[in-house]
Amino acid sequence: MADPQRAMSFAGMPETNPETKPYWDGCAAGKLLVRRCLSCGKPHHYPRALCPFCFSDRLDWIEASGKGIVYSFSVMQRAEIRYAIAYVTLAEGPTMMTNIVDCDFDRLRIGMDVVLRFAPSEGGLPLPVFTPA
Amino acid sequence: MGLKGKACIAGAFEHPTRKAPDKSVAQLHAECAKGALADAGLTKDDVDGYFCAGDAPGMGPLSMVDYLNLKLRHVDATDIGGGSYLLLVAHAAEAIAAGRCNVALITLAGRPRSEGMATGTAPRLGNPAQPDLQFEYPYAPTLVNMYAMCARRHMYEYGTTSEQLAWIKVAASQHAQYNEHALLRDVVTVEQVVASPLVASPLHRLDCCVITDGGGALLVVKPDIARSLQRPLVSVIGAGEAVKGQSGGEVDLTYTAARWSGPAAFAMAGVTPADIKYASIYDSFTITVLLQIEDLGFCAKGEGGRFVADGNLISGVGRLPFNTDGGGLCNNHPANRGGITKVIEAVRQLRGEAHPKVQVPNCDLALAHGTGGSLGTRHGAATLILERG
Numbered sequence: 001m002a003d004p005q006r007a008m009s010f011a012g013m014p015e016t017n018p019e020t021k022p023y024w025d026g027c028a029a030g031k032l033l034v035r036r037c038l039s040c041g042k043p044h045h046y047p048r049a050l051c052p053f054c055f056s057d058r059l060d061w062i063e064a065s066g067k068g069i070v071y072s073f074s075v076m077q078r079a080e081i082r083y084a085i086a087y088v089t090l091a092e093g094p095t096m097m098t099n100i101v102d103c104d105f106d107r108l109r110i111g112m113d114v115v116l117r118f119a120p121s122e123g124g125l126p127l128p129v130f131t132p133a
Numbered sequence: 134m135g136l137k138g139k140a141c142i143a144g145a146f147e148h149p150t151r152k153a154p155d156k157s158v159a160q161l162h163a164e165c166a167k168g169a170l171a172d173a174g175l176t177k178d179d180v181d182g183y184f185c186a187g188d189a190p191g192m193g194p195l196s197m198v199d200y201l202n203l204k205l206r207h208v209d210a211t212d213i214g215g216g217s218y219l220l221l222v223a224h225a226a227e228a229i230a231a232g233r234c235n236v237a238l239i240t241l242a243g244r245p246r247s248e249g250m251a252t253g254t255a256p257r258l259g260n261p262a263q264p265d266l267q268f269e270y271p272y273a274p275t276l277v278n279m280y281a282m283c284a285r286r287h288m289y290e291y292g293t294t295s296e297q298l299a300w301i302k303v304a305a306s307q308h309a310q311y312n313e314h315a316l317l318r319d320v321v322t323v324e325q326v327v328a329s330p331l332v333a334s335p336l337h338r339l340d341c342c343v344i345t346d347g348g349g350a351l352l353v354v355k356p357d358i359a360r361s362l363q364r365p366l367v368s369v370i371g372a373g374e375a376v377k378g379q380s381g382g383e384v385d386l387t388y389t390a391a392r393w394s395g396p397a398a399f400a401m402a403g404v405t406p407a408d409i410k411y412a413s414i415y416d417s418f419t420i421t422v423l424l425q426i427e428d429l430g431f432c433a434k435g436e437g438g439r440f441v442a443d444g445n446l447i448s449g450v451g452r453l454p455f456n457t458d459g460g461g462l463c464n465n466h467p468a469n470r471g472g473i474t475k476v477i478e479a480v481r482q483l484r485g486e487a488h489p490k491v492q493v494p495n496c497d498l499a500l501a502h503g504t505g506g507s508l509g510t511r512h513g514a515a516t517l518i519l520e521r522g
Binding site (some may be wrong): 008009011013042046074075078085087095110124 | 272282335379386
């Protein structure tokens with residue numbers, strides 16, 4: 001049986017800034033965007049205005065396929081509602097911090113195929129999360 | 134710049150308190166400073182350099198320098214989290230070598246236990262401008278679940294087990310039983326560690342360090358001043374520092390920045406891991422120790438689980454006596470920052486002043502290593518090599 005969903009929150013902090021607004025606009029439109037460098041060709045996460053590999057300021061955004069693999073995870077037991085935090089490696093390359101949702105946390109494994117979902121946050125933007133494929 | 138012959142640690146003091154609801158944070162800093170000066174046989178007026186990190190209340194060093202009423206020639210407040218104080222020892226030694234000060238005071242203090250802080254289990258909201266925050270905070274990263282992901286990945290890649298991690302806590306508890314000030318003095322078994330409640334899988338309650346009030350202080354001084362004092366000499370002979378993060382999304386949780394700070398410190402000192410008689414190794418969690426032991430070169434990457442098992446970290450039993458004060462896992466983790474106690478116990482060992490039950494015979498070369506921030510996201514590391522004499 002799937003574990004219940006913890007409420008996710010930005011706790012009132014600014015969710016976006018001019019540098020990251022396209023990423024969050026993408027989330028609002030149901031798309032996960034990955035920043036890619038047009039000079040060295042490498043994608044990265046979290047998104048920056050300058051490529052963290054070559055400092056080029058020539059970058060674009062690509063839409064992620066939504067496919068990923070669990071790199072590592074932990075189920076937080078000391079919480080009102082237990083939740084699964086994870087690093088997921090996207091098919092596009094970068095590994096991102098996220099939550100795994102809508103599943104039985106006891107069945108999670110490293111290497112498991114997962115797919116993108118969006119989950120609402122309290123009073124804020126939808127967040128990219130993943131669920132077993 | 135090499136550090137051999139440039140600076141000594143002449144004073145070291147660990148505050149005996151583990152819960153201080155009746156004291157202020159600034160007061161604890163001052164009591165630690167006084168304790169280290171008494172240990173060295175120096176006075177407040179001898180101090181001409183002051184070093185602190187993020188636990189010091191106020192802007193950088195300003196409030197504490199004013200509160201302590203120090204007249205200084207040099208200050209430094211580099212913060213890399215819990216391991217800052219090892220880095221500050223190196224920076225103090227460099228400042229002394231450069232002639233910028235002669236007697237450098239380093240203090241740490243805090244009261245997370247009295248304040249009821251959920252140190253490891255609650256997400257922390259940082260500076261809103263922190264660039265990573267919006268991509269992490271909503272997912273509720275905490276200290277424990279971040280280190281837990283490191284443990285899980287190491288288990289996946291190398292077959293490390295919870296029982297092997299438990300041996301690290303067992304060794305710390307074997308040492309803590311002799312420390313009258315240790316928060317946890319009961320010896321525990323591997324079975325007790327793995328049977329303790331999961332906090333964030335796969336880490337159990339007994340894989341986590343203690344939460345304590347208190348603090349510590351160190352005095353790093355010019356060698357001719359150290360020689361004029363009535364204390365055994367302890368010299369700083371090697372130092373290294375490094376920072377590791379998520380590498381733009383090329384995340385690898387199986388190693389730490391000790392992979393870089395360790396070899397730099399060994400190279401500067403001209404010694405190897407096999408020469409080390411005693412090691413203070415940062416122990417916020419059991420997995421912290423295991424990763425750093427590998428990265429510092431005490432065993433090959435992936436061999437840490439087998440290395441720490443069967444009491445290999447217990448003084449008088451194993452090859453690498455570690456954290457003979459009981460460490461952060463059992464003794465003390467003041468202000469949620471274990472770096473200064475790592476240096477203090479290494480100094481005790483080199484002076485021959487550790488508890489007789491855990492004193493390493495003829496301990497003439499020690500390593501102290503600290504980490505700060507979170508191994509699961511971004512962290513700093515600092516390694517010191519210290520020599521008797």
